[in-house]
Amino acid sequence: MRESTSRPFFQPCSRLHELSAEEEAVYRQLDPARIPQHVAIIMDGNGRWAGKRALKRFLGHQQGAESVQFVVETASRINLPFITLYAFSLENNLRRPKSEVNFLMKLLRSYLVGNVQRMNDNNVRMEYIGRIHELPSEVQETMQWATEATAKNTGTTLTLALNYGSRSEIVDATRAVITGLIAEAHTRGCSLEDLLQVDGIEARLDEHHITNALYTGQMPDPDLVIRTSGEKRISNFLLWQIAYSEIFITERLWPDFRGIHLLEAILDYQHRERRFGGLGESFTDEDLDTLQPATEVAEEIVAKLTPKQLAPR
Numbered sequence: 001m002r003e004s005t006s007r008p009f010f011q012p013c014s015r016l017h018e019l020s021a022e023e024e025a026v027y028r029q030l031d032p033a034r035i036p037q038h039v040a041i042i043m044d045g046n047g048r049w050a051g052k053r054a055l056k057r058f059l060g061h062q063q064g065a066e067s068v069q070f071v072v073e074t075a076s077r078i079n080l081p082f083i084t085l086y087a088f089s090l091e092n093n094l095r096r097p098k099s100e101v102n103f104l105m106k107l108l109r110s111y112l113v114g115n116v117q118r119m120n121d122n123n124v125r126m127e128y129i130g131r132i133h134e135l136p137s138e139v140q141e142t143m144q145w146a147t148e149a150t151a152k153n154t155g156t157t158l159t160l161a162l163n164y165g166s167r168s169e170i171v172d173a174t175r176a177v178i179t180g181l182i183a184e185a186h187t188r189g190c191s192l193e194d195l196l197q198v199d200g201i202e203a204r205l206d207e208h209h210i211t212n213a214l215y216t217g218q219m220p221d222p223d224l225v226i227r228t229s230g231e232k233r234i235s236n237f238l239l240w241q242i243a244y245s246e247i248f249i250t251e252r253l254w255p256d257f258r259g260i261h262l263l264e265a266i267l268d269y270q271h272r273e274r275r276f277g278g279l280g281e282s283f284t285d286e287d288l289d290t291l292q293p294a295t296e297v298a299e300e301i302v303a304k305l306t307p308k309q310l311a312p313r
């Protein structure tokens, strides 16, 4: 489950000069005022990357860990407040061979040990989401150490989704809400039924209660989801949180993904019109004046119907 830590206010800093020349060329095309608040990435294609080179799968994962660091550092240079990476799903844990799972756990530990100094140099905070209490204890200890070692940083928050599944996250959130209600009823010395009757169940359980009880309760929803390796699936990742996210799919395999590709995805995102279920900026009230009245439209439709279509059934 998500370890809750009180988050210092995100403080943007001026590190654009650290971008490579190629990254800077893409960054110059971006609107700095519309950098997403949160980018979530489904890192996919490590195995295929290795297969194409006749290498063992684990070398693909190893190269994928290198990509993580490159991408996170670019994210921190452009003041991206949150980046969340799908590193290890519940399904990976259950369905991959034990040897691959063990390798991924070892890789995670060595990644954290080897990169905490770079996280601090880049003002990046480390957090995790998922059923992390089910991971091996030595892995949890290293994770906890990395979180504490980076807790004072005020730049980008890197969240690794580990042993993560979105449906189980929603189950955990629902359980947390119910447990909270039972505890409150207990404190007040009444039954749960009585407690719900005081203000009505709507006041006690709505979308905000679920949102806040998710592992991501302290984060904004992702504005942009990137998936590498061309697969067009969400794979049980942040299902609740991505209701209105823009989705960017690239054929590039994760071990080949770099900061410049993150910037290209953000550029594509900035060309999208986000509607959140509304009509967007291209539709104005003047457009309503140009609409044909509904009664006229109905008359036109009826005029085109054949006698058979008009006959009562």
Ligand code: FPP
Pocket (backbone or CB within 6 Å): 043, 044, 045, 046, 047, 048, 049, 061, 062, 064, 065, 068, 086, 087, 088, 092, 107, 108, 111, 160, 229, 254
């Ligand atoms: C998908 O590739 C990726 C994963 C299962 C895990 C992601 C892990 C990493 C990027 C490396 C470790 C990360 C950290 C943070 C240390 P796949 O094996 O499903 O690739 P395939 O679909 O081509 O077989």
